[in-house]
Amino acid sequence: MTVKFDTNPTEVKRNQNIPDERGYYGGFGGAYIPEMLYPNVEELRNNYLQVIESADFRKEFELLLRDYVGRPTPLYYAGNLSETYGAKIYLKREDLCHTGAHKLNSVVGQALIARHLNKPRIIAETGAGQHGVASATVCALMKIPCTVFMGSKDIVRQQANVLRMKMLGAEVIAVESGSKTLKDATNEAIRHWINHPDDTYYLIGSTIGPHPYPDLVARLQSVISEEIQSQLMKQEGKDYPDYVLACAGGGSNAAGAFFHFIGNGKTRLIGTEAAGEGVDSGLTAATIYSGTPGIIHGCKTLLMQTSDGQVMEAHSVSAGLDYPGIGPMHAHLHTTGLAQYLPVTDTEALDAAQMLSREEGIIPALETAHAVAALSKLQFKPDDVVVICLSGRGDKDLQTYQQYFQEI
Template identity: 45%
Template sequence: MSTNYFKEYPNQEGFYQEYGGAFIPPQLEEEMKKINEAYFAISKSHKFISELRDIRKHFQGRPTPVYHCNRLSQKYGGQIYLKREDLNHTGAHKLNHCMGEALLAKYMGKKKLIAETGAGQHGVALATAAAYFGLECEIHMGEVDIEKEFPNVQRMKILGTKVIPATHGLKTLKEAVDSAFGAYLEDPINSIYCIGSVVGPHPFPMMVRDFQRVVGIEAKDQFFDMTGELPDSIVACVGGGSNAMGIFSAFLDDQECKLYGVEPAGKSLEKLGDHAATMTLGKPGIIHGFKCYMLQDEKGEPAPVHSVASGLDYPGVGPEHSMLKDMNKVSYESISDKECIDAFFELSRLEGIIPALESSHAVAYALKLAKENPKKSILVNLSGRGDKDLDYVIDNYGLPE
């Protein structure tokens, strides 16, 4: 990896080698250009950086800690650590980029924030940012996910946000993105689409990655302070891939650190529509204005997907992840619904930490790694807390004895 990695990727057209770009309607090209220019202007501004740092410290509660899982490590082997993004305000890593995107919107004179959400964490985070800056907010969410993640829907409404149900197709994350893009197209002058992951047309994959880099920067320093060395493995769940890019970004030059992105094997990898294993079984294609690995049907269209975790059931993935896969810099693995649920309860019972189902995929893979490598250290990005998932888990899986 080049030491100028972040200056090289993406290039000026927004490509990470062959992935990324901006495949968008002509009426959005000028708006994307304005967003790109505004981002580069303020991201170099001392005033913007100072305000964002102040928000992170005094409003978000950063830095979030790194925690050693003593009982989990004793049971499974290895030394398992968690980067506690569940302790970030609103309960997940999403606020890291939402506060940055809302600050950018304010700088550009936008009046309204529009976004999609799957598990609701991005929606809650953006609703929080909108309330903080006094902006309107509209969140699009699949009907299936609205029912599944009802506590987060209520949180968004309490924060003053309008929640729009996506009622077409499978009524999950992809359809929410479709719906949100449509709403943004109606008024791109006064609104801004605040994408919830490292996906979408350029410059959003770059912007979200840059705002999430704080996770990796903190974690690297914290882990070294705690242990005197770097972790042997870093593990993060991958849907679109924002939390993973956030923590991976700090370790891309460290050859001794193995990076693992964990996606949903769902109910089965054998049948299209039963999983969301984009990196494992997908191939390059274009979705929502960018090129990436994508699960496709026989017509080359985005395939139906499934995951117990609403925030991971997306048929595409971030373009930077697609590049890192081709470069063999990150190993992309998959975890089934059952393994995810088992890890959800294990972390809860052994460490007193209830993880989000998205994060439970990473925890599940870390437990596998610990068994296979009992003398190695593993750092998991615990991207969110599981309050939002309690009703769904209990209703569908019950409580273990």
Template identity: 50%
Template sequence: MPDVSPWREPVPPDGTMGEPRARGRFGEYGGRYAPESLVEACREVDEAFREAWADPGFRGALARLLAVHAGRPTPLTPARRLSEALGVQLYLKREDLTHTGSHKINNVLGQALLAIRMGRRRLIAETGAGQHGVATATAAALLGLEATVFMGERDIERQALNVFRMRMLGAEVVPVSTGSRTLKDATSEAMRHWVGATGDSHYCVGSVVGPDPYPWMVREFQRVIGDEARAQCAAELRTGVPDHVVACVGGGSNAAGTFAGFADTPARLVGVEAEGGAGAARGRLGVLHGCRSLFLQDDDGQIAQPHSIAAGLDYPGVGPEHAHLRDLGRARYVTVTDDEAVGAAVRLARTEGIVPALESAHALAWVISAAGGGDLPAGSTVLMTLSGRGDKDVSTLKELL
């Protein structure tokens, strides 16, 4: 497991993970690199979100939906047997226990309410692992909206359960056959479709990527993870704050939401990427899907094809705020192989009775490897976001085990 990003002293609480600078910038990253036909649509989303987020009525309506429909707050679960074996105190923030089975519902309910506020009647979404697609279909059914979800053909094959769930909920699932037939290509097709549908549709971006205001907006909708965990740690831990806060990173929404709750604390933030999709760890500056960030590229500057056993991490880059956190030294980004992630999933199942999503298993694999060493000294307290449950990955795991 390569040491791709050394520790630095945490930056002071200087507004890190606050509102981005002008034009949606996080340092040199972010921005609104959208085609001219989408610039006005992005501006409308920006204005609507700012108004809504300042409106106690909107935030109250979202909080009620998160409580009565999504099942928030999610618990903080001590992984007792695994902690004893590793020599650290590991606590799991259980996003796998939300309705639909992952953190994606937090963001989608927020964006669905925003779409209604803007007068839009249809949600457009991209999905890789299918969890964002399921969450979008769920919110659309709940709130009386239509939903169209773009998904790569390769992901449709390996995430058949979630495809069925989306269709049962009434969503149209559009197969994407271009490129690698995974998340990157689904995102490209969804954005192309939005160009001709801005009048009646809202593009419900699933991660902290895309043109401004999406990276900031999605992080704010996911901040509920970190805010809840911060309060739960204050009540559970003697020190009040864990030594380390760990989450898996594809585009990076569950990690951004978790980190936001601890950015102004001494906790060390660790984002764990797939070895074959390590945008923050090994990416180079580039522009994709409307924002400037770090992306895997070939020698000619073309976006390289990523690979991960976890469809939700099968993305060639990382959200712009993660790139900025890396540059600041506020967060460290490491990588995990497919085999390490599978091993971690099995170990959690057999020690704690929890089958995690393969995306989440990447974060756990780093904790297991780092425990007892210089990265996680014995006795360290670790908060790890368990971003989703493993039902969707049973077919993949069954072939390997």
């Protein structure tokens, strides 16, 4: 049985997409870091806005986004989906970015910042491998040595991306501690940064971590909603959609797809979380649904934790959403009702991936399939303009798809 969720119209609220000076979105965010990280994080905090707003940066960033990443990505009117679901459904084709996902937007920007800060090495964490591949790609382009931390469990389920990173010249370090997934890959990357503070830039892949990372990544990804505005203006004669649907693990593609629409009073922002085998199954990554306020990886947000404050292991068929926390911006948007977050199970996501492949000839990433799955949980009016952030392509997940569809 399909559960239909009611969505509330959002209220008009300004400046909810950026944190205050200390990095708080309402009660979430901040920088909870040991002293060993303080100087590096402080250096970034003192410089990031000035750098990304400078004319030199904008020029170089925009050129790379256009000619290297392949932006603007199309906003594709999905006729078959529209007919099936009774609304005007558009797909924002981030899967057509070079390397196959939205991740490159932020990586290009952060690599330019690393260069500005005179950091000759880059480290990154990765879950599904998309951020690792994006980092390895831009580092190859800019001739920056790159080390990627990846959980050993993820290395097994995302082999293709491991091979890509290696071909691009990055060093991939298998993380054996804790969950052996994204959470502990992030821990190891942070530990490495503590041990190499002078020459290393930590290129975080999502809107997580200590301030200013969530804000930095959201601003760099906001090119997605900026393009949606102007593309919708041309295609629909209005510069906002009625709905934006995006999956959220750490939440970077959702942050980017929501950014210019947050608090506009018109657009319903729907994030989808990986519910794994079900929100109450104990095997889930639905942080908003089952999490409580606490601290993870240097920021205050919602996370899945025990009553003693130990971080729990997440579970999702999708490596990229297998994270027990969520970006502080999303915790804030949820708490204030400015966005809503729906849990989507492994099975629902897999079925949505199959559906999109057959309906539109587009094989989405497993992460992205969680956003597509929201279509059957919402009730649209025929005139509703719905944009799904198609964050990544599914080549890396073919093995998982094959296994699943053989089983049923």
